[in-house]
Amino acid sequence: MKYILMMNSMRxxxxxxxxxxxxxxxxxxxxIGLDEELRQSxxxxxxxxxxFPDQAKLVRAGKNGVPITDGVFPESKEFLAGFWIIDVEKPxxxxxxxxxxxxxxxxxxxxxxxxxxxxxxxxxxxxxML
Amino acid sequence: MKxxxxxxxTKTGVxxxxxxxxxxxxxxMAVLQGITxxxxxxxxxxxxxxxxxxxxxxxxxxxxxxxPVTDGIFPESKEFLLGYWIVDVATPERAHAIAGRISVAPGxxxxxxxxxxxxxxxxxxxxxxSQ
Numbered sequence: 001m002k003y004i005l006m007m008n009s010m011r012x013x014x015x016x017x018x019x020x021x022x023x024x025x026x027x028x029x030x031x032i033g034l035d036e037e038l039r040q041s042x043x044x045x046x047x048x049x050x051x052f053p054d055q056a057k058l059v060r061a062g063k064n065g066v067p068i069t070d071g072v073f074p075e076s077k078e079f080l081a082g083f084w085i086i087d088v089e090k091p092x093x094x095x096x097x098x099x100x101x102x103x104x105x106x107x108x109x110x111x112x113x114x115x116x117x118x119x120x121x122x123x124x125x126x127x128x129m130l
Numbered sequence: 131m132k133x134x135x136x137x138x139x140t141k142t143g144v145x146x147x148x149x150x151x152x153x154x155x156x157x158x159m160a161v162l163q164g165i166t167x168x169x170x171x172x173x174x175x176x177x178x179x180x181x182x183x184x185x186x187x188x189x190x191x192x193x194x195x196x197x198p199v200t201d202g203i204f205p206e207s208k209e210f211l212l213g214y215w216i217v218d219v220a221t222p223e224r225a226h227a228i229a230g231r232i233s234v235a236p237g238x239x240x241x242x243x244x245x246x247x248x249x250x251x252x253x254x255x256x257x258x259x260s261q
Contacts, residue, residue, distance in 0.1 A: 004181060005190075006211065046177065048216070049253040050134060057222075057249045059135075059229035061242065067223075067230030069249075076207065080136065080250070085179065091188075095200050099192035115189045118200075119211070120182040 002045060002121035003094035004085050005101055007114065008078040009053075019107055026105045034100060038086060043097075045085040053079040085121060094118050132176060132252040133225035134216050135232060137245065138209040141184045154238045161235045169217060169228065176216035184210040216252070225249050 019027070038044035056079065057069045073079075084101070088094050098116040106112040139147075150158070169175035187210060189201045204210075215232070219225050229247035237243035 004179070004211075048134065051251040051253045053250075055251055057226065058246045059226050059233060059249050060244050060246050061230035061233040065230060065234060067226040067233075069226050078209070080134075080211070082253075092198075095188065095190050095198040098190035099196055099198035101192075102190060102198075103192035103196055111192065111194075113191050115191050118188045118190050119184075120186050122180040122182050 001090070001094075002085060002087050003091070004083055004119050004121055005094065005098045006083045006117040006119070007081045007101065008117060009081045009114075023105070023107055023109065026109055030104050034097075034104075035084075038084070038097065043086045043088055043093075045087050047082070047084040049082040050080055091118075091120075131220070131222070131225075132216060132218050133222070134214055134250050134252055135225065135229045136214050136248040136250065137212045137232065138248065139212050139245070140207065140209055141204075142206075144184055144210065144212065150238055154236070154240070157236050157240060158243075162232070165228070165231055165235075166215070169215070174217045174219050174224075174228075176218050178213070178215045180213040181211055222249075222251070 035044060035047055053073075056073065057071050058073065059067050059069050062068050084097070086094060086097055088097070095118060098118050102114055102116050103111040104114075147155075166175060166178055184204075187202065187204065189204070191199050191201075193199055215228070217225060217228055219228070226249060229249050232247050233244055234242040235245075
């Protein structure tokens with residue numbers, strides 16, 4: 001079963017660049033270690049980190065199909081910071097990996113305990129929709 | 131430059147989608163599939179996934195000892211990711227143009243949904259993509 005683990009953050013929560021170099025390195029080392037672990041167990045499908053929300057654009061198409069871009073988001077908006085797709089035997093394993101991600105070290109090495117959203121991936125659209 | 135195009139919606143919006151007629155759903159999926167095929171041919175396609183219903187979403191935090199604490203309570207206003215496309219394009223404008231195409235995928239009665247698509251550049255410093 002494929003699951004996606006999503007790390008979201010508010011715009012204001014993106015204080016990461018202000019962390020001391022040492023804390024940032026410990027955080028990144030943790031993330032690299034986790035990816036290595038999931039790759040070795042054969043559970044990692046893919047993982048990506050997104051650039052900061054200040055670069056985010058919202059796009060809609062106008063009547064003639066021309067993209068209309070806009071960068072205005074509500075204050076409450078949660079931005080995706082990064083995600084992991086894993087292929088696991090059961091949901092409990094996905095939750096266990098999410099808990100590990102949640103406890104990634106932050107400022108001063110203290111666990112961030114950030115909430116991680118866990119969702120099943122649709123393997124393919126149902127045949128009747130194709 | 132790699133960009134991710136994120137399609138999101140609230141639970142109410144997703145419930146509305148479930149009420150679409152079979153024909154409208156088929157037309158919608160056909161357009162999205164066509165865009166994916168086109169991007170594959172142009173060499174810009176990297177990855178795409180659709181997510182299962184928001185009703186199946188869980189929020190997980192690790193306790194002190196690392197034990198997962200799961201919870202499925204989200205605010206009404208929460209936007210859930212419905213699906214995404216990762217594209218590798220020459221310019222941000224090209225990413226915006228593709229997002230525009232996705233935005234006009236047909237909805238009920240063939241009318242374009244004009245849903246907003248969030249476009250974000252992927253960070254370069256985290257590239258744990260499996261081989």
